[in-house]
Amino acid sequence: xxxxxxxxxxxxGLRGVQIDGAYTNRPKITKFGAINVADGVIADGExxxxxxxxxxIKELWKSAGFSTNKVALGISNRKVVVREITLPAMPTSxxxxxxRFAVEGQVPIDLDDSILDFLPLRQSSEGGEAQHEGLLVxxxxxxxxxxxxxxxxxxxxxDAVDFAGFSLLRSLTSANSGTQALINIGAxxxxxxxxxxxxxxxxxxxxxxxxxxxxxxxxxxxxxxAEAEQDKITRGLQGGATSARDIxxxxxxxxxxxxxxxxxxxxxKFYNNAHPNKPIGNVVLTGGGSRxxxxxxxxxxxxxxxxxxxxxxxxxxxSNKVRASGVDRWALELAAPLGVAVGEK
Numbered sequence: 001x002x003x004x005x006x007x008x009x010x011x012x013g014l015r016g017v018q019i020d021g022a023y024t025n026r027p028k029i030t031k032f033g034a035i036n037v038a039d040g041v042i043a044d045g046e047x048x049x050x051x052x053x054x055x056x057i058k059e060l061w062k063s064a065g066f067s068t069n070k071v072a073l074g075i076s077n078r079k080v081v082v083r084e085i086t087l088p089a090m091p092t093s094x095x096x097x098x099x100r101f102a103v104e105g106q107v108p109i110d111l112d113d114s115i116l117d118f119l120p121l122r123q124s125s126e127g128g129e130a131q132h133e134g135l136l137v138x139x140x141x142x143x144x145x146x147x148x149x150x151x152x153x154x155x156x157x158x159d160a161v162d163f164a165g166f167s168l169l170r171s172l173t174s175a176n177s178g179t180q181a182l183i184n185i186g187a188x189x190x191x192x193x194x195x196x197x198x199x200x201x202x203x204x205x206x207x208x209x210x211x212x213x214x215x216x217x218x219x220x221x222x223x224x225x226a227e228a229e230q231d232k233i234t235r236g237l238q239g240g241a242t243s244a245r246d247i248x249x250x251x252x253x254x255x256x257x258x259x260x261x262x263x264x265x266x267x268x269k270f271y272n273n274a275h276p277n278k279p280i281g282n283v284v285l286t287g288g289g290s291r292x293x294x295x296x297x298x299x300x301x302x303x304x305x306x307x308x309x310x311x312x313x314x315x316x317x318x319s320n321k322v323r324a325s326g327v328d329r330w331a332l333e334l335a336a337p338l339g340v341a342v343g344e345k
Contacts, residue, residue, distance in 0.1 A: 290309065
C-alpha cells in the first residue's frame, strides 16, 4: 500500500506521521516523529533556511524511522489567496489547462509564478451558458521553492500538496451533516472553513495566528519567543494575575486574542448574512494556535455557538504503539497535513 509522511512545519519544530494506505478512506498511521529546530529555520509554515532545513528533515526521518521518502503537505499561510469565482462549465482537464488564463486579474499575485486550484461547488447558468461556481485557491510557487529544495536535499520529495482548508474537511470526518465552522489557528494565519457535511460553503484566510499572540508577549515582557510561547499556553485565558508582570502579560494576551476573535466573528457574521438558509451550528477548532487554555469557552460566548476541538486522528487507524510515541500530543498541529492523505489523491 502507498506510504507517505504527512509533514507539519512550525517555527519550533518538525512533526511527521507515516501513513500507510494513503489516499484511501481508512489509512493507517504506522510511525510518528517530532524534533525541535532552531529559530530562523522555519517561518509562516515554510522552510526559510535551506541548509538547516535539509539537515532537520534528515534528522526527523532518522529519529522516526520513516520507511518512505514521499511527503504530503497542507499549505496555509498569509501568501494563500482564496476567492469565490464563477467559471464556464468544462471538463476538469480542460479547466486545469486554461485556469491561469480564466482567472487573470482576479487574484493579487503574479500568475506566472503561481500554483492554482479550483474547487467547483455548484452549477448555474447565465444567458443559457452552463457555469461552475466555486473556490479558487492561489499561492506563489517561488515561495515554496526553499521548502521543496530542503525536503529533496533531506532525502524526500513532495508527493501531494493541498490547501489546508480542503484537507481539514477530510481529516475531520464528523458524522455531523449540518453546517459547521472549522477553524484552524496556525502560526501566522487562521483558516476558516464553513461546510455542510464534507462540502465547503465558504472559506476565508484571517492574517493572524498563534505566533502573533506569542510575539506580543515576547515584546511586552522582554523574554525569548520560546519562553513567551510557554507563558501563553500555561497562562491561557483563565485570569487570576496578581503581580505587575503577570497582569501586563495577561492584558497583552487578552488584547491580541480579542483581535483574533473579532476577525473570526466578523467572518462568521459575513457568511451568515450571505447564507441565511444554512446557519452555522457549531465550531470545531484545530491548529497549534488553538492550544490556549480557556479558548473554547471564550469563543462559545463570543460567537454564540458551541465550540470544541476536532479529532484529526479520527479518520485513521492508529495502534497503541504509535499513540505511545506521542502522536496525540501533536494531533491538532497535524490536522491539515493529515487530511492530504485521506481519500482520493
